[in-house]
Amino acid sequence: MRKTVYFIMGVSGTGKTTIGQAWAKILDIPFYDGDDYHPTTNVEKMTSGKPLNDSDRQEWLLALNNLALMQRDGAVIACSALKQKYRETLKMRMEGQVMFIFLQASFKTIKSRLQHRKGHFMPLSLLESQFATLEPPTAPEAITVSVEDDVETVLTQLSQQLKTLD
Numbered sequence: 243m244r245k246t247v248y249f250i251m252g253v254s255g256t257g258k259t260t261i262g263q264a265w266a267k268i269l270d271i272p273f274y275d276g277d278d279y280h281p282t283t284n285v286e287k288m289t290s291g292k293p294l295n296d297s298d299r300q301e302w303l304l305a306l307n308n309l310a311l312m313q314r315d316g317a318v319i320a321c322s323a324l325k326q327k328y329r330e331t332l333k334m335r336m337e338g339q340v341m342f343i344f345l346q347a348s349f350k351t352i353k354s355r356l357q358h359r360k361g362h363f364m365p366l367s368l369l370e371s372q373f374a375t376l377e378p379p380t381a382p383e384a385i386t387v388s389v390e391d392d393v394e395t396v397l398t399q400l401s402q403q404l405k406t407l408d
């Protein structure tokens with residue numbers, strides 16, 4: 243039977259890569275960063291300070307859905323998945339085998355973390371548009387985990403929340 247694919251979602255800088263990598267390590271399953279699947283044109287657009295639109299994101303979301311479909315042994319995929327309709331695309335043909343984990347923090351917290359992040363193409367100036375685009379998911383579509391605390395605390399809370407679903 244196909245195992246769960248976890249989509250770690252949220253705005254830029256919310257900790258998708260950090261938490262996603264750690265969660266994949268705990269579960270001993272592969273981690274994929276959605277950033278690596280953007281067409282070059284998308285990366286160029288974001289680097290130049292312009293937010294992506296629905297049409298820019300479509301090819302990327304389909305690529306990530308394809309990636310998810312290949313993960314029969316489970317995986318963790320980091321992807322902003324900001325809108326409900328994007329999440330519908332990501333989970334196509336994966337009924338019951340996908341779990342969205344929404345990482346949530348205040349604008350202030352994320353801004354401060356992005357100000358310290360190095361070597362990433364995404365400019366801080368796009369954070370406002372990320373929050374404006376975000377359609378926060380609710381249960382049962384996703385579980386929501388606050389990432390205001392340190393990484394260890396976030397992982398403990400994530401694990402506890404998932405246990406309550408068993």
Ligand SMILES: Nc1ncnc2c1ncn2[C@@H]1O[C@H](COP(=O)(O)OP(=O)(O)O)[C@@H](O)[C@H]1O
Binds near residue numbers: 320390
């Ligand atoms: N819970 C946390 N506490 C403190 N710093 C964090 C936490 N999660 C992530 N970070 C830091 O915040 C920055 C953004 O995290 P990152 O994983 O790159 O986010 P995303 O992949 O969502 O853009 C990184 O510098 C990372 O080290």
Ligand SMILES: O=C(O)[C@H](O)[C@@H](O)[C@H](O)[C@H](O)COP(=O)(O)O
Binds near residue numbers: 258323
């Ligand atoms: O849908 C989008 O607008 C982008 O995917 C964006 O949300 C994503 O966050 C970037 O790829 C930046 O990467 P980080 O999220 O790692 O900052």
